[in-house]
Amino acid sequence: MISAPLRIALLSYRSKPHSGGQGIYVRHLSRELARLGHHVEVFSGPPLPEINEDDGVGLTVLPSLDLYREPDPFRTPKIKEFRTSIDLLEWLSMCTGAFPEPLTFSLRAWRHLRARLAEFDVVHDNQCLGYGLLPLARTGTPVVATIHHPITVDRDLELAAAPDWKRRLSLRRWYAFTRMQGRVARRLGWLTTVSTAARDEITEAFGVPADRMRVIGVGVDVDVFSPRPGTPPVDGRIVTVASSDVPLKGLKELIEAVAKLRAERGVELVVVGSVRPDGPAAQAITRLGLDRSVRFVSGIPDEELADLFRSASVAVVPSKYEGFSLPAVEAMACGVPLVATTAGALPEVTGPDGLASLHVPPGDPGALASAIGRLLDDEGLRMTLGARGRERAVENFTWRRTAIRTAEWYTEAILEKKAGRTIADRRL
Known part of the structure; x- marks a missing residue:
């Protein structure tokens, strides 16, 4: 000290x-x-x-x-x-x-x-x-x-x-x-x-x-970002954070993954952030007909962001590079099962594949869709990853x-x- x-x-x-x-x-x-x-x-x-x-x-x-x-x-x-x-x-x-x-x-x-x-x-x-x-x-x-x-x-x-x-x-x-x-x-x-x-x-x-x-x-603030026992997630809800509509964040690939999932099941994507009307994410939403399946929220305080994470069946970090990734740790602290790419520091932050998240290669919509679908189909795996994520966040990232x-x-x-x-x- x-x-x-x-x-x-x-x-x-x-x-x-x-x-x-x-x-x-x-x-x-x-x-x-x-x-x-x-x-x-x-x-x-x-x-x-x-x-x-x-x-x-x-x-x-x-x-x-x-x-x-x-x-x-x-x-x-x-x-x-x-x-x-x-x-x-x-x-x-x-x-x-x-x-x-x-x-x-x-x-x-x-x-x-x-x-x-x-x-x-x-x-x-x-x-x-x-x-x-x-x-x-x-x-x-x-x-x-x-x-x-x-x-x-x-x-x-x-x-x-x-x-x-x-x-x-x-x-x-x-x-x-x-x-x-x-x-x-x-x-x-x-x-x-x-x-x-x-x-x-x-x-x-x-x-x-x-x-x-x-x-x-x-x-993260592990008191604000924390599980809330007794509050079930919304079936099929996927939450991600994209602070800007740039290729780095991988949002376009996640939207393409959601389109693949929509062919098999009812899912919705909630994006914390905003996109440019002419940007790659907006173009993908229009091209794939996902206007009613993708929703954007922005400017929300930590308490509302934590509530949104807790409402998710799965949180996703689809980035092509991250120097750290606060959203990954915020989701983990809330006890939410996570899918993350192997880009940059994400494996370092989330731990080995299967410890606190499922890992996929960056820039691969098919792999994203497969990992998200696996979690949506396996409640036991979701609970295991969520509990391990919370433990890892509290021990390492305050x-x-x-x-x-x-x-x-x-x-x-x-x-x-x-x-x-x-x-x-x-x-x-």
């Missing part, structure tokens, strides 16, 4: 609270660190995290132009919204097809924090990896960073699915920020990631030596465990910074 309270600046360039792992990570990690007695101030751009002041966590908003907000993404700001040169950089970058938020948030963080560094023992970046972190790292305060997974994985899958050269050119411009993230990651002294699979991917994509990264898994290990990592970074050790020293 940590002997003294730490003063922590936790940076998150966007922190959508109910979808996407980064916002969930910030909300729960900050709360659990505060419960351990540490002083935490979150610095975020929009969309903002849900921070409860009663938990002892502060929130400082670093305003951006919020160019991708709903319902008017890629909007043109009014002249009065431009307050600094960073705002102008953000807008001009968007106009050229780039995604500027990691860079511009890091510059705003540097501008704000450079006068306040004496107030903090450590600065913790959450996946931003923008150039503004580098001058912060050259101060006396250690700068540490979490990389959930390298966004190059998302880029490569989208490029592979692109229909033509124009789309590929647009994607390369959009994902140009990943080059910056690789450069910054190589220059920061302390990095963590959420699984060994993510660590290996970061090593390959960013050229960061594996021994420079600490693996600290994330968790936010308190994550917070304790993260605070220990902070302390190591602080001591090494005080001792003047460099990246080169730590590799000897």
